[in-house]
Ligand SMILES: Nc1ncnc2c1ncn2[C@@H]1O[C@H](COP(=O)(O)OP(=O)(O)OP(=O)(O)O)[C@@H](O)[C@H]1O
C-alpha cells in the first residue's frame with residue numbers, strides 16, 4: 001500500500017467516525033468496558049493463582065507439644081514423626097527458638113515480650129511438611145494422635161477456598177468478557193454498517209471507476225480497528241491507573257506485601273499491549289462482519 | 298474491440314432484459330444504442346463494464362472473455378472503460394478537480410500523474426476555470442462535462458455514455474455531443490444509449506436498435522428510426 005493511499009484511508013475513516021458520533025461512543029464504550037473487565041479479571045486470576053500456589057507449597061503443619069514435655073523427650077520424637085507415611089520434613093524448634101522467632105515477627109512491638117516478665121510461655125514444636133498437599137489431613141490426624149501433642153495447626157481449607165475463588169473469578173470474568181466482547185463486535189458492525197450506508201453512492205462510483213475491493217474495504221476496516229483501539233486505550237488507562245492506586249494503597253497503608261504485588265512496569269506494558277491488540281482485533285471482526293453483509297463488491 | 302456472442306440476460310426477478318444478442322463493435326467506432334424504454338439499452342452497457350453478468354453467451358473485450366473473468370480482475374477491466382451517466386454521479390462534497398482526481402486516486406495513481414492529468418482533462422471539456430467549484434455551483438451541462446472529464450482522465454480506450462443528455466436542454470446537449478465526438482476523434486470508442494432523436498439523426502453514425510431485449514436493427518450511418 002502506498003503511503004498516500006494510507007493517508008487517504010485514514011482521512012476517510014476519521015471523517016466517517018465524526019459523522020456517527022453516538023454509535024462511535026457506544027461501541028468505544030462497550031469495547032472499553034469489556035476490556036476493563038478482561039484486564040481486571042486477568043490481574044485477579046493471576047494473583048489468586050500466585051497466592052494459591054504460594055500457600056500450597058508452603059503449607060506446613062505445626063505440632064505444638066504439651067508444655068510438660070522436656071526438650072530431650074521432644075527431640076526424641078523426630079524419628080517417630082519422620083516415619084509417618086507422607087512426611088517430607090520434620091523440623092524441631094525448641095521453645096527458646098520459638099520465642100526468638102516470635103520476637104522477630106513482632107518487629108517494633110517488643111513491649112509485648114517484656115510484658116511476659118522473662119518467662120517463656122511457648123511450648124516446643126515441630127514444623128512438619130508433607131510430600132504432597134493431599135497428605136496434609138492424613139498426616140495431621142496421625143500427629144494429633146501422638147500422646148505428646150497438645151495441638152496442631154495448619155491452613156485447613158484455605159487452599160481449597162482459594163482455588164475455588166480463582167475458578168469462579170475466571171468463569172465469571174470469561175462469561176462477562178465474551179458477552180461484552182460480542183456486544184462490542186455487534187456495535188462496531190452496526191457503526192460500520194451506518195458508514196457503508198452513508199457512503200453507498202461513493203462506493204458505487206468507486207467500483208465503476210475501477211477501485212479494487214480492498215481499496216474500498218480498507219477505510220471501513222480501519223474505521224472498525226480505530227474504534228476498537230480507542231476503546232482498548234481507555235480500558236488500558238483505567239486498568240493501569242486503578243491497579244497503580246490499588247498497589248499503592250496496599251503497600252503504603254497496610255505496609256505488607258503478602259501476595260508479592262507485582263509493580264514491574266513490564267507486566268503492565270504487556271497487559272496493555274494485549275488489551276490493545278484484542279480491542280483492535282474486535283474492531284476488525286466487527287467491520288469484517290459488516291463488510292461481508294453490506295459491502296458486496 | 299467488443300464482441301457479444303449470443304448474449305442473454307435475465308434479472309434475478311425473471312425479467313428478460315436481453316435475448317440472444319450478437320454484436321461487434323470495432324475500435325474507434327461511435328455507436329448509438331436506441332430503442333423504447335425498457336428495451337435493454339442500459340443493461341447492454343452494464344454488461345460491458347461488468348456491473349451485470351450475462352445469463353448466457355460470451356462477451357469479449359479486446360479478446361478477453363469478460364463473462365468468465367475472476368472478480369479480482371474486474372477493477373482492471375473497469376479502468377479501461379470510462380462511464381458517463383444521465384445523473385452525472387458526482388460527489389457533492391468534492392470540488393470539480395477533486396471529483397476528476399477521484400478517478401485516479403481510487404486506482405492509486407501517483408500524485409504527479411494526478412497533478413498532470415486532472416487539468417488536462419478539465420481543459421479538454423472546457424472547464425479549466427471551474428476546477429475549484431463545487432458541483433452544486435455548476436449548471437447541468439457543466440456538471441455533465443465534469444462527469445466526462447472524470448471518464449476520460451485516465452485515457453480509457455472505451456467511453457460508455459448512458460443517456461448523457463437526458464437531463465439537458467438541446468443547446469447544452471449539443472455541447473456534450475460535440476465533446477463526445479472530439480473524444481471519438483482521438484481514437485476512443487464511444488457507445489451512447491439515447492432517446493434523443495435529433496442527435497442521432499444529425500450525427501449519421503452507426504445505430505443499433507433494441508426492442509424487448511433483441512437487436513432489431515443495426516445500420517452504419519443510421520437514423521433514430523422512431524417517432525418520439
Ligand atoms: N436491476 C434490475 N432488476 C430487475 N429488472 C431490471 C433491472 N434493471 C432493469 N431491469 C428490467 O430490464 C429491462 C431492461 O431495462 P434497461 O434499463 O436495460 O432498459 P433501457 O433500454 O435502458 O430503458 P430506458 O430507455 O428506460 O433507460 C426492463 O424491463 C427493466 O425493467
Ligand SMILES: [Mg+2]
Pocket residue numbers: 338339340459490
Ligand atoms: Mg436505460
